[in-house]
Amino acid sequence: MVLLRQLLRSFLPFLVGLPLLFGFQAALQAAGSQAYTLLLTTVGVNIILAVSLNVVNGATGQFSLGHAGFMAVGAYTAAKITLALAGIKLSFLPEVLSDQIFFALALAAAMAMAGLAGVLVGLPSLRLRGDYLAIVTLGFGEIIRSVIENMPSLGQATGLSGLPLRTNLVWVGVSALATVVMARRLSVSTQGRALFAIREDEVAAEAMGVDTTGYKVRAFVISAAYAGLAGALISHAILLATPRMFTFVRSIEVVVMIVLGGLGSITGSVISAVLLTLGLEALREFQAYRMVVYALLLIVLMLLRPQGIFGTHELWDLKLFKKRGAAKAAPGGAGAGGAP
Amino acid sequence: MSDATLEVAGVTMRFGGLKALADFNLTMRPGELVGLIGPNGAGKTTAFNAITGVYQPSEGDVRVCGERVNGRRPHQICARGVARTFQNIRLFRELTALDNVRVACHARATSGFFDALFLTGRHQVEEARILERAESYLEVMGLAHRRDEVSRNLPYGEQRRLEIARALATGPKLLCLDEPAAGMNAAEKIELMELIRSIRDRFGIAILVIEHDMRLVMGVSERLLVLDHGVTIAAGSPAEVRANPRVIEAYLGDAYLEEKHLAVPAPGGST
Amino acid sequence: MTEFLQHLVNGLSVGTIYALVALGYTMVYGVLKLINFAHGDVYMVGAFAGYYLSDLVGVRPPWSDPPPGAGETFVKATIVTMGSMIICGLLGYLIERFAYRPLRHRARLTSLITAIGVSFLLEFGFQLSPLMKSPIEFPPGPSPRVFPALLERSGYEVLGVNLSNYDVIGLAVAIGLMLGLQWIVYRTRFGTAMRAVSFDPQVAGLMGIPVNRIISWTFVLGSALAAAAGIINAVSRPRIEPLFGLMAGLKAFVAAVLGGIGSVPGAMVGGLVLGLAEEYVAGYTDSSYRDAIAFTVLILVLLVRPAGLFGRLTVEKV
Numbered sequence: 047m048v049l050l051r052q053l054l055r056s057f058l059p060f061l062v063g064l065p066l067l068f069g070f071q072a073a074l075q076a077a078g079s080q081a082y083t084l085l086l087t088t089v090g091v092n093i094i095l096a097v098s099l100n101v102v103n104g105a106t107g108q109f110s111l112g113h114a115g116f117m118a119v120g121a122y123t124a125a126k127i128t129l130a131l132a133g134i135k136l137s138f139l140p141e142v143l144s145d146q147i148f149f150a151l152a153l154a155a156a157m158a159m160a161g162l163a164g165v166l167v168g169l170p171s172l173r174l175r176g177d178y179l180a181i182v183t184l185g186f187g188e189i190i191r192s193v194i195e196n197m198p199s200l201g202q203a204t205g206l207s208g209l210p211l212r213t214n215l216v217w218v219g220v221s222a223l224a225t226v227v228m229a230r231r232l233s234v235s236t237q238g239r240a241l242f243a244i245r246e247d248e249v250a251a252e253a254m255g256v257d258t259t260g261y262k263v264r265a266f267v268i269s270a271a272y273a274g275l276a277g278a279l280i281s282h283a284i285l286l287a288t289p290r291m292f293t294f295v296r297s298i299e300v301v302v303m304i305v306l307g308g309l310g311s312i313t314g315s316v317i318s319a320v321l322l323t324l325g326l327e328a329l330r331e332f333q334a335y336r337m338v339v340y341a342l343l344l345i346v347l348m349l350l351r352p353q354g355i356f357g358t359h360e361l362w363d364l365k366l367f368k369k370r371g372a373a374k375a376a377p378g379g380a381g382a383g384g385a386p
Numbered sequence: 387m388s389d390a391t392l393e394v395a396g397v398t399m400r401f402g403g404l405k406a407l408a409d410f411n412l413t414m415r416p417g418e419l420v421g422l423i424g425p426n427g428a429g430k431t432t433a434f435n436a437i438t439g440v441y442q443p444s445e446g447d448v449r450v451c452g453e454r455v456n457g458r459r460p461h462q463i464c465a466r467g468v469a470r471t472f473q474n475i476r477l478f479r480e481l482t483a484l485d486n487v488r489v490a491c492h493a494r495a496t497s498g499f500f501d502a503l504f505l506t507g508r509h510q511v512e513e514a515r516i517l518e519r520a521e522s523y524l525e526v527m528g529l530a531h532r533r534d535e536v537s538r539n540l541p542y543g544e545q546r547r548l549e550i551a552r553a554l555a556t557g558p559k560l561l562c563l564d565e566p567a568a569g570m571n572a573a574e575k576i577e578l579m580e581l582i583r584s585i586r587d588r589f590g591i592a593i594l595v596i597e598h599d600m601r602l603v604m605g606v607s608e609r610l611l612v613l614d615h616g617v618t619i620a621a622g623s624p625a626e627v628r629a630n631p632r633v634i635e636a637y638l639g640d641a642y643l644e645e646k647h648l649a650v651p652a653p654g655g656s657t
Numbered sequence: 658m659t660e661f662l663q664h665l666v667n668g669l670s671v672g673t674i675y676a677l678v679a680l681g682y683t684m685v686y687g688v689l690k691l692i693n694f695a696h697g698d699v700y701m702v703g704a705f706a707g708y709y710l711s712d713l714v715g716v717r718p719p720w721s722d723p724p725p726g727a728g729e730t731f732v733k734a735t736i737v738t739m740g741s742m743i744i745c746g747l748l749g750y751l752i753e754r755f756a757y758r759p760l761r762h763r764a765r766l767t768s769l770i771t772a773i774g775v776s777f778l779l780e781f782g783f784q785l786s787p788l789m790k791s792p793i794e795f796p797p798g799p800s801p802r803v804f805p806a807l808l809e810r811s812g813y814e815v816l817g818v819n820l821s822n823y824d825v826i827g828l829a830v831a832i833g834l835m836l837g838l839q840w841i842v843y844r845t846r847f848g849t850a851m852r853a854v855s856f857d858p859q860v861a862g863l864m865g866i867p868v869n870r871i872i873s874w875t876f877v878l879g880s881a882l883a884a885a886a887g888i889i890n891a892v893s894r895p896r897i898e899p900l901f902g903l904m905a906g907l908k909a910f911v912a913a914v915l916g917g918i919g920s921v922p923g924a925m926v927g928g929l930v931l932g933l934a935e936e937y938v939a940g941y942t943d944s945s946y947r948d949a950i951a952f953t954v955l956i957l958v959l960l961v962r963p964a965g966l967f968g969r970l971t972v973e974k975v
């Protein structure tokens with residue numbers, strides 16, 4: 047009974063979300079609007095990237111510019127697995143289900159490997175101050191890409207192609223949901239507060255008992271793992287994994303998203319990811335001007351409104367959520383008082 | 387003497403060629419109130435930093451409750467029972483008063499990232515405990531009404547009190563206060579004096595105070611240490627220290643000494 | 658042995674380029690504590706400015722008929738180089754004045770993000786298709802352009818090592834500029850003021866130093882040096898394109914960190930050391946990892962000796 051309540055509490059968002067996503071996907075198929083699938087996938091992937099990067103850059107106040115590198119690690123890991131398992135299927139299951147299970151494994155492996163890369167990059171770098179960290183993470187991102195470009199088993203510059211189509215809106219939706227839930231639960235927990243404290247004043251946080259290096263690394267690893275997930279999803283949507291998909295320009299694009307939305311605001315990251323992805327699509331003819339617009343956007347934003355659209359505010363900070371969500375605003379308070 | 391809360395023996399701090407602290411010694415028992423005074427630049431905050439792990443002592447030993455803590459990181463020393471406030475207030479400015487204190491409660495938390503992400507029962511219990519604990523410390527420092535106020539918006543005196551509340555929330559055995567009365571008016575200082583004593587009485591912790599206001603520190607301390615240019619020039623009760631010519635010279639200069647026909651005993655004499 | 662010497666020559670040649678660009682990074686970091694992400698792109702603009710100026714001034718390739726005389730070559734090369742330095746100096750001034758100065762009192766992260774924005778603006782702005790065709794085709798667009806031969810290339814062989822007059826002249830100009838900068842920083846009032854601002858801008862201001870002006874001039878100087886580096890590099894390696902400043906800029910930054918960011922002699926030494934390291938490692942092992950060498954050096958420096966060779970680690974006052 048206790049276990050059931052525990053599982054319910056942990057996975058509630060997914061229990062609600064999954065049927066909705068299946069329904070949405072079916073509706074889309076029925077309406078024949080499958081052209082939008084790739085666009086929506088990109089939106090979802092960008093949400094994952096933005097929210098996960100915000101955990102490090104926004105919540106913890108560390109400036110990482112290497113997000114694309116972790117995407118690459120995740121993408122290639124998942125690709126190698128799905129390519130290796132392409133012909134195989136679990137005999138006791140229909141092929142479709144078997145494929146999905148393998149894909150789930152590939153995604154999990156992608157997250158694990160990206161997380162591991164996060165440890166390797168984070169441990170030495172997170173001792174460094176803001177501006178140095180930016181350059182070092184940028185450097186690591188480039189090193190990862192350089193290594194991939196030089197490894198024949200990873201297809202070198204041409205990358206891996208012929209990946210099986212596995213990503214669908216349900217996978218993207220669940221992943222995006224997982225990312226947002228992760229970020230939100232973190233931000234209202236004592237661990238999340240420790241991250242904010244590190245952002246506000248690292249010396250004081252350390253003096254108050256927070257293991258700043260350990261926490262910075264943890265935030266970094268979590269963020270890297272989700273970037274890996276995003277990488278795996280996008281490469282199984284366009285059926286390709288090449289080094290050129292994961293340059294530092296990609297990293298900067300994610301930075302623009304979270305700066306625009308507001309460093310430290312999950313809501314801001316989500317909305318900004320949606321806006322920028324859709325906006326980009328709408329301006330397809332002006333592709334050449336895209337980065338110039340991005341650049342101007344960054345400069346103007348910093349000059350006029352450095353806190354971005356949302357600053358550090360969240361949707362759930364609004365008064366109308368506060369009243370009835372009194373239990374949620376003070377977690378562990380009156381609402382969840384029925385502790386097992 | 388391992389029932390001593392703090393044992394600092396022969397600690398010296400060198401920065402390049404500069405000796406900021408020379409042969410600093412201090413022993414404190416639970417519940418003692420000790421004052422650390424001296425002119426600006428005397429090395430008082432350096433001593434704090436050496437004790438709390440911000441600096442590693444160039445020489446000497448620091449022991450907390452009998453355990454040697456040299457070279458440990460500040461958060462580890464905090465876990466062993468030393469908390470501090472800062473000369474220039476270092477609150478978590480964008481966080482509310484409540485959250486500032488809740489962060490300090492984190493030091494004693496038993497749940498981890500997994501619990502937070504999966505909303506386990508342990509997490510719920512921990513969060514409730516932290517909330518209750520934080521609220522009670524705010525209460526003790528008279529800041530309960532400021533609970534949801536962003537800390538950078540608080541008036542200066544309340545910010546200082548919040549810093550103390552935050553330090554207390556880590557559950558320390560030794561509390562180090564670095565100029566807690568800076569910027570306060572006379573009435574606030576008297577209140578602070580009462581507060582410091584009541585904290586000691588209520589929580590039974592040892593308190594080490596750096597202060598410039600003589601009346602405050604002499605009124606609140608049971609004994610004092612006087613630093614000048616990194617050297618301990620006097621130690622004893624407030625009355626003893628007040629009359630010590632070397633202390634007077636350090637603060638007021640030798641012209642004053644001459645004027646008052648006082649003499650500084652030669653080195654090697656009693657301090 | 659000859660291979661060793663060859664690498665030495667090549668390493669120095671590349672190293673001086675890094676050193677010239679690194680100086681800009683280090684000077685700006687010294688006075689503003691800001692990593693000017695856009696600096697590598699100023700180097701790129703320098704090369705393109707030289708390209709366009711050559712066109713305007715009418716630089717004639719050495720194989721044209723009649724071939725340009727020594728006087729004409731010298732005059733035009735000087736105009737191109739100095740012109741480019743002036744243009745980039747102005748660019749540096751504008752960037753500081755309008756993108757960095759308004760943010761000087763805000764969080765450091767804000768300036769860093771703006772710097773990235775400026776960098777991208779230059780890189781991708783230059784990649785746009787030409788909006789004007791005369792007197793010059795600007796922006797140059799993504800396709801690489803060929804930098805004109807400012808003077809005729811002649812090669813020598815010394816001790817079995819291949820040298821060209823490009824290498825010698827480039828080295829000479831670079832060293833001359835570095836010596837000039839050294840003189841400015843350590844023997845003029847401006848240099849003293851610059852160093853004062855790098856120690857403590859607030860106090861420097863109180864002492865009557867016009868801080869804003871000093872900072873502006875620091876940018877101008879650094880940018881001019883980067884332009885010179887761009888020209889020297891483009892003469893030897895004539896293929897220029899809008900994105901080539903990025904890598905060079907990052908490597909020059911590594912050189913500055915290696916030497917101790919904020920230290921002028923450090924930047925010079927760091928540049929040379931990095932150039933040599935890159936040359937030797939790429940020469941004796943697999944050269945496809947060339948770019949990763951610089952980053953590896955960076956990571957090693959930051960892990961082992963973050964202050965760099967000549968720098969001082971500042972302790973934060975608690």
